[in-house]
Structures are given as structure tokens and as C-alpha cells.
Amino acid sequence: xxxxxxxxxxxxxxxxFGLWQWLKPYPPKLTLTEQEHKVVDNLLVNLTPRCIGRYQxxxxxxxxxxxxxxxxxxxxxxxxxxxxxxxEQRIRxxxxxxxxxxxxxxxxxxxxxxxxxxPNGMKGIVFEHTSSQVSPDxxxxxxxxxxxxxxxxxxxxxxxxxxxxxxxxKKQQLPEVYTNDMSKKLAELTDLLSRLQGRQENxxxxxxxxxxxxxxxxxxxxxxxxxxxxxxxxxxPRLYVGFSTNNYLQEDTSILERSGEIELGLSKMGGKxxxxxxRDINNLAAEEWLMVGNGEDAASGHHFELNVNEKQGxxxxxxxxxxxxxxPLPDEALTANEVMxxxxxxxxxxxxxxxxx
Numbered sequence: 001x002x003x004x005x006x007x008x009x010x011x012x013x014x015x016x017f018g019l020w021q022w023l024k025p026y027p028p029k030l031t032l033t034e035q036e037h038k039v040v041d042n043l044l045v046n047l048t049p050r051c052i053g054r055y056q057x058x059x060x061x062x063x064x065x066x067x068x069x070x071x072x073x074x075x076x077x078x079x080x081x082x083x084x085x086x087x088e089q090r091i092r093x094x095x096x097x098x099x100x101x102x103x104x105x106x107x108x109x110x111x112x113x114x115x116x117x118x119p120n121g122m123k124g125i126v127f128e129h130t131s132s133q134v135s136p137d138x139x140x141x142x143x144x145x146x147x148x149x150x151x152x153x154x155x156x157x158x159x160x161x162x163x164x165x166x167x168x169x170k171k172q173q174l175p176e177v178y179t180n181d182m183s184k185k186l187a188e189l190t191d192l193l194s195r196l197q198g199r200q201e202n203x204x205x206x207x208x209x210x211x212x213x214x215x216x217x218x219x220x221x222x223x224x225x226x227x228x229x230x231x232x233x234x235x236x237p238r239l240y241v242g243f244s245t246n247n248y249l250q251e252d253t254s255i256l257e258r259s260g261e262i263e264l265g266l267s268k269m270g271g272k273x274x275x276x277x278x279r280d281i282n283n284l285a286a287e288e289w290l291m292v293g294n295g296e297d298a299a300s301g302h303h304f305e306l307n308v309n310e311k312q313g314x315x316x317x318x319x320x321x322x323x324x325x326x327x328p329l330p331d332e333a334l335t336a337n338e339v340m341x342x343x344x345x346x347x348x349x350x351x352x353x354x355x356x357x
Contacts, residue, residue, distance in 0.1 A: 026277035027288075030341050039334065040341045043235050047349070051204050051211035053227045053245035054356035055308075055320050058349035063231040063241060064201060068213030072192060073223040078154040079214040081198070084123070087147045091125055094145075098129055107166070108137040116186065118193060123147040126189060128182075131158065138162040138170075138178060142189045151198030151214045159185035195219050207355050220357075221315040224248050236334050238326055240298055241346070245320045249313035255305065256287045270294050274302075274336065282351040284308050290340065292329070301327020302339050306347050316357055322347060 032040065046061040070077040098112040114128040124146035131139040142157045162171055162178035171178040195218040199205060209218040212227050226246040233239040255262070256276060266272060271293040279286045286308045293300035304324040313319030326339050 027275060027279065027344055030337060030344065032337060032341055036335065036338050036341070039338045040345070043233065043239075043334075043338075043342050044345055045235075048202050049204050050202060051353050051356075052229055052243045053210045053212075053225065053320065054318050054353055055243075055245065056204065056351055056353040056356075057243075057322075057346070059231070059241075059346070062234040064234070066201070066213050066229040066231050068230065069226070069228045070212040071224075071226040072155070072217065075155050075157055077196070077212065077217075079212065080152045081150055081214050082152045083150075084147060087123070087145075087152045090152070091145055094143075095125075095127065098127055101129075101133065103130055103137065104134050105136075108135075113137070113140065116190075118146060118190065120194070122194060124153075124193060126186070126193075128159075128186075136167075138164070138167055140182070142186055144189050144193050146193040146196055147198075148196060148215075149198030153193070153196045153198075153215065155189070155192065157185050157189045191222075192217075204353070209356065211353075221247050225318070236326075236331070238298060238301075238328065238331055239334065239339075239342075240325045242323045242325075243320065244323075245318050247313060247315045247318045249310065249319040251310050254287050254310045255289055255307050262289065262291075266291055266293075269300070271300075274340065279306070279347075281348060284350060284352070286347075286350070288347070290343070292336065293327075295327050295329025298325040298327040301325065301329045301331075302336065304339075304343050306350075308350075320350075322350070 043062070044060045047058040048061065049056055050059045070079065095115070101111040103109055103111050108130055111133065112127065112129045116126040116128065118124045118126065124144065127143040129141055129143065130137045131141050138160055140159045140161055142159055144155055146153050159182050160178070161180050161182050163180050167178050197205070197216045197218060198214060199216050205211065205216045207218070208220055209216050210225055210227060213229060224247065228242065228244040230242040231240065256278065263273070271291055274290040274292055276289040279288060286306050287310070288304065288306035290304045292302050295301045302324065306322045308320045309317045310319060324339070324343055326334065
């Protein structure tokens with residue numbers, strides 16, 4: 001009888017502990033000392049809205065000049081803030097380079113096939129050339145440049161022109177490869193270039209579109225979008241914040257549903273979990289994991305990750321991941337408590353940019 005009572009008490013305690021774990025608020029409220037408050041406030045000076053893809057978040061002024069990557073429909077878009085004369089010189093030098101380029105086989109000459117001006121008063125040009133010096137000239141590249149609001153943009157698009165009679169046999173064998181989609185691809189590229197707009201880092205556009213480093217892609221998503229921004233703190237150079245977003249990722253499991261796998265990896269690396277849980281941030285359902293490793297470098301120090309729409313990425317519900325890395329450790333200028341307070345304040349401002357979708 002005594003053993004039965006002990007068993008019942010243990011079950012009740014286990015259930016009560018589980019219920020407490022489930023009901024306790026997340027993220028937990030952090031208690032900071034006066035000195036810790038000063039450190040965090042210094043990191044968060046002058047929070048201003050920044051747009052990341054189709055999202056928006058408030059970032060401090062010390063996180064500036066992000067390094068980023070932009071891929072639209074599997075083609076990278078290069079952005080560079082520059083003056084118009086420098087952009088025009090770049091175009092002239094590129095044209096001269098393409099004119100000098102010779103294909104290996106003379107039957108594929110010339111390498112530079114055509115030059116197309118951009119319509120509607122746009123500043124820029126499109127070069128059409130063979131995809132490489134060794135490839136048949138049926139395979140082409142449209143190389144597009146446009147200048148808008150102080151920013152130079154460059155992107156490319158693959159195309160095919162197998163109209164020459166020397167490709168007749170190939171067209172019979174591989175009709176899906178040896179085709180002619182030149183008009184279609186040129187129209188797609190021109191449309192994309194027409195939607196690229198230059199902007200300042202702290203400038204938030206109005207209306208539908210996605211923010212990219214130094215720019216904005218206006219309008220609804222037309223295919224796959226993949227955008228990343230990576231910042232380093234000017235106050236503490238050991239602190240990095242990165243953002244990545246796309247409109248197609250649909251994982252089978254979320255970060256919290258992979259707990260066993262992540263905990264095992266942490267254990268093997270000598271790391272530990274500082275906190276994990278679900279958060280409702282401005283009507284966005286998010287999951288986050290805060291961990292710390294051996295601290296040898298930034299990647300193995302404090303690593304915090306927050307994901308939105310990890311299992312349902314789409315043009316209407318784009319996936320977004322925010323990552324913080326801090327190291328090497330120990331860092332006398334920034335403690336774990338201070339990093340977590342910085343993280344909570346930053347991520348709590350995340351929202352969908354009005355009208356972006």
C-alpha cells in the first residue's frame with residue numbers, strides 16, 4: 001500500500017512538472033542588472049525599421065552595410081551602389097570584352113550576338129552572347145544591366161536558339177533541348193530589370209515587393225525568391241545577425257520537431273541549450289532555439305535561430321530564418337544574459353511589411 005502511494009505521488013509530480021513546463025511563459029522574462037541594461041541599450045541604439053525580403057524588423061544603427069545574396073528564379077542578382085558614370089563605363093568595358101572574346105569553333109562566331117537597349121527610358125542594356133567559348137552557339141546567355149536610384153544591378157538568364165540548320169539533327173534527337181525560347185526569355189529578363197529599384201538601407205518601400213540589399217524588387221513574386229542579409233555589429237565585432245528568406249521552402253519537420261537530432265549534435269560538440277520554444281510575434285508563429293557551443297569562434301559560440309513558416313514556405317507565407325552568432329567566447333564585453341536580452345528585443349519587432357505580399 002505504501003509503495004502504491006509513492007507511485008501515485010510520483011505520477012502526480014511528473015504530470016504537474018510537465019503541466020508547469022507547458023504553461024510557463026516563453027520566452028522567459030530576463031532579469032538584468034543595471035550594468036547589463038546599459039550594455040544592451042548600447043547595442044540597441046536608434047532602432048529603425050529595415051525590410052528583409054517581404055518582412056520588416058527594427059534594427060539598431062550599428063548594424064549597417066549588409067553583405068547579401070539575391071537569387072530570383074535560380075539566377076543571382078548583383079547589386080552595387082555606384083555613380084552613373086561608373087555604371088556607364090562598366091557597360092562600355094564589358095561590351096569591349098565581349099567583342100574581343102572568340103569562340104573555340106569559328107562556326108559559333110561571333111561570341112557577342114546582339115545588344116538590346118532597355119525600354120521606357122530605363123538606363124541599362126542587355127548583351128546576348130554564347131554561353132561559353134567552348135559551347136555551341138545554340139546555347140545563349142542574356143546578360144542584363146540596369147541603373148536605378150544610385151544602384152547598379154546585373155543579372156543573367158539562359159536561353160536557347162537552335163534555329164540554325166546545323167542543329168536540325170539535334171532537334172530531331174532532343175527537341176526539348178534544341179529549341180528557341182529567345183523571345184520568351186528576353187521578355188522575362190526585361191520585366192525583371194524593370195522591377196529593380198535602388199534604395200537606401202534604412203528606406204522602407206511602400207507596396208508589393210521584396211527588399212534586397214541596396215534595392216527592391218517591385219511587384220508580386222514571379223517564381224522563386226531567395227534573399228539573405230548578413231550584418232556585423234559595429235559596437236561588438238564578435239556579434240553577427242543574419243537573415244534568410246525564400247518563398248518555396250517546406251521542411252517536413254520544424255526546428256523544435258527535430259529536438260532529438262539537434263540535442264544529440266549539441267551533446268557531441270560539448271554545447272548546450274539556453275532556451276527553446278514557440279513564440280507568437282505580431283501574428284507570426286515562430287519557433288526558436290538558443291544554444292551555445294565551446295566558443296572557439298563565432299559559429300561555435302552563442303548561436304540563436306528563429307524560424308517562421310519553416311514547413312509552409314510559399315509566395316503568400318514566405319519562410320524566414322533569423323540567426324545570431326556571437327564568439328569567440330568568453331567575451332568580457334557581452335555576457336549570455338545580455339545576448340539573450342538583445343535577441344529578444346530585436347526579434348520581438350519582426351512583422352510582415354504592410355502590403356508586401
